[in-house]
Amino acid sequence: xxxxxxxxxVDDEDMVLTSVRAFLSLETEYEIQTFLEPERAVxxxxxxxxxxIVSDYLMPGMTGIQFLxxxxxxxxxxxxxxxxxxxxxxxxxxxxxxxxLFHYLEKPWDNEQLLLIVNNAIERASLFRELKEKIAExxxxxxxxxxxxxxxxxxxx
Amino acid sequence: MVxxxxxxxxxxxxxxxLLAGVIHDIGTPVGAILSNNQVVLRxxxxxxDALAAPQPDVAAALKRLEILRSLAEVDRLACSxxxxxxxxxxxxxxxxxxxxxxxxxxAELAETVRLVQAGFGKRIAIQTEFGEIPLVHCWVRxxxxxxxxxxxxxxxxxxxxxxxxxxxxxxxxxxxxxxxxSGHGISPENQAKLFSTAFTTKPSGVGTGxxxxxxxEVVADLHGGALxxxxxxxxxxxxxxSLPLRQKSTE
Ligand SMILES: Nc1ncnc2c1ncn2[C@@H]1O[C@H](COP(=O)(O)OP(=O)(O)O)[C@@H](O)[C@H]1O
Ligand SMILES: [Mg+2]
Numbered sequence: 013x014x015x016x017x018x019x020x021x022v023d024d025e026d027m028v029l030t031s032v033r034a035f036l037s038l039e040t041e042y043e044i045q046t047f048l049e050p051e052r053a054v055x056x057x058x059x060x061x062x063x064x065i066v067s068d069y070l071m072p073g074m075t076g077i078q079f080l081x082x083x084x085x086x087x088x089x090x091x092x093x094x095x096x097x098x099x100x101x102x103x104x105x106x107x108x109x110x111x112x113l114f115h116y117l118e119k120p121w122d123n124e125q126l127l128l129i130v131n132n133a134i135e136r137a138s139l140f141r142e143l144k145e146k147i148a149e150x151x152x153x154x155x156x157x158x159x160x161x162x163x164x165x166x167x168x169x
Numbered sequence: 170m171v172x173x174x175x176x177x178x179x180x181x182x183x184x185x186x187l188l189a190g191v192i193h194d195i196g197t198p199v200g201a202i203l204s205n206n207q208v209v210l211r212x213x214x215x216x217x218d219a220l221a222a223p224q225p226d227v228a229a230a231l232k233r234l235e236i237l238r239s240l241a242e243v244d245r246l247a248c249s250x251x252x253x254x255x256x257x258x259x260x261x262x263x264x265x266x267x268x269x270x271x272x273x274x275x276a277e278l279a280e281t282v283r284l285v286q287a288g289f290g291k292r293i294a295i296q297t298e299f300g301e302i303p304l305v306h307c308w309v310r311x312x313x314x315x316x317x318x319x320x321x322x323x324x325x326x327x328x329x330x331x332x333x334x335x336x337x338x339x340x341x342x343x344x345x346x347x348x349x350x351s352g353h354g355i356s357p358e359n360q361a362k363l364f365s366t367a368f369t370t371k372p373s374g375v376g377t378g379x380x381x382x383x384x385x386e387v388v389a390d391l392h393g394g395a396l397x398x399x400x401x402x403x404x405x406x407x408x409x410x411s412l413p414l415r416q417k418s419t420e
Pocket of ligand 1: 322353377379381
């Protein structure tokens with residue numbers, strides 16, 4: 013998997029999306045996918061891998077928590093980051109366990125901090141996926157070992 | 170008669186209930202501008218690097234220019250959002266217009282709606298169905314208070330998410346402004362008391378009971394207009410405000 017890591021950003025404010033996109037594409041080589049509507053992002057996540065998912069909290073139609081819960085079902089190994097207004101902080105904290113939040117950032121966010129969180133999240137996602145691959149490899153190795161073992165037993169018994 | 174103190178008290182109570190949302194709506198664009206400012210400086214540095222290299226990297230420079238352009242676009246949007254909110258707030262800075270003047274009530278309503286929408290945030294969708302109406306000779310600042318009070322009441326009647334619809338229409342030598350909400354409604358018993366002094370069903374600190382008193386005073390006593398309420402418990406409420414196009418006394 014050699015493509016650039018994908019960052020998914022969801023916010024119902026065009027302003028926020030453009031700002032985040034501008035900043036991240038200036039500082040990184042990541043592929044930035046932005047969505048005004050959480051439903052669209054869900055669709056995207058159904059068909060494409062993402063390394064980190066950043067979402068606003070208050071959006072019409074679906075809250076950030078609901079969206080991140082869907083994202084978790086679709087791609088459990090992609091860390092989830094919640095952007096919240098100060099007033100929503102309490103509900104955000106309550107939601108941390110609900111969706112296994114990697115981090116939350118209060119608006120107005122600090123760009124350097126956003127970058128740090130996104131970088132860490134991506135590293136974590138690739139570690140997870142690597143681990144998953146290794147486990148898959150191990151279990152294939154394991155089953156072929158078992159097959160060999162079975163053949164050996166047959167041959168000798 | 171409603172005194173200036175009551176006018177102020179009801180205005181401050183209504184505006185106060187919108188404050189948190191308005192602050193949030195100013196905070197978002199301010200945050201965007203601040204963040205963009207940092208990014209612009211970084212982008213300029215990188216642009217310089219790309220151009221000052223022995224082998225100038227045109228592709229990289231163009232990419233940075235593109236980023237700079239998108240940031241300028243966001244900043245323009247952010248400034249106009251803040252400007253619009255400040256303009257709507259300004260309409261309430263002074264509520265006393267001495268002379269009546271010709272006003273486009275659709276435009277004036279839109280101004281109040283902007284503020285109220287910011288105040289309620291995403292909880293409430295405000296829909297406007299403005300008809301073609303002529304200019305109305307009126308005390309427009311006072312009417313802003315009427316719209317504000319009716320809209321804040323509508324929003325406060327809605328628990329959780331809901332909808333407010335504002336309609337305007339001409340009816341002969343009058344205009345009708347209707348404000349409908351999907352709120353909890355008003356019992357027939359309470360409908361009888363609505364416009365009396367200090368009637369409120371809201372906890373102290375939220376309700377003053379002055380809002381509708383001022384609405385009646387401004388619409389009926391000052392403009393010679395009329396008010397009508399329709400309400401169904403659990404379904405919602407509509408306030409109809411009817412205003413004459415002309416004021417006899419001032420012309
Ligand atoms: N749109 C509405 N839906 C339901 N109840 C309303 C509505 N507008 C007004 N009321 C009722 O009328 C009362 C008086 O309103 P008002 O004079 O504006 O005072 P206040 O809003 O401070 O209570 C409110 O407390 C509320 O019970
Ligand atoms: Mg009121």
